[in-house]
Amino acid sequence: MENVKTNIILLPFAALFCTGVILLAIYPYRPNSIWSWIVLILVSFPIVISLEMLGSKLLGNKYVSKMSRPARIFYGVILLILVLLISALILFSADPYLGKWGS
Numbered sequence: 890m891e892n893v894k895t896n897i898i899l900l901p902f903a904a905l906f907c908t909g910v911i912l913l914a915i916y917p918y919r920p921n922s923i924w925s926w927i928v929l930i931l932v933s934f935p936i937v938i939s940l941e942m943l944g945s946k947l948l949g950n951k952y953v954s955k956m957s958r959p960a961r962i963f964y965g966v967i968l969l970i971l972v973l974l975i976s977a978l979i980l981f982s983a984d985p986y987l988g989k990w991g992s
Contacts, residue, residue: 904930907937915980918987925987940972 911933912919920926947953947968953961980987 900934904934908933910937914976915987917989918980919989921988 908930920929953964
């Protein structure tokens with residue numbers, strides 16, 4: 890029961906940390922409205938956790954560990970490029986809901 894209480898207390902701090910990570914990643918953009926901020930805070934934690942789990946699944950499996958060092962590097966670079974392209978696509982689709990800091 891103590892573990893559940895600890896998780897309930899730590900979860901909001903983890904969500905705020907993940908929101909900060911996403912805000913740093915999309916800088917100089919920020920949400921425009923209160924609803925955009927609420928959505929960012931609600932989805933930031935699941936996004937960061939799912940990307941962490943996806944990375945561990947894609948990079949920590951038996952197939953990758955059997956690859957040669959140059960092949961693992963190439964595989965990691967290709968995955969990183971794919972993640973960056975998908976992130977850019979999502980950022981561009983969210984452009985109407987984002988403003989720039991100081992504007």
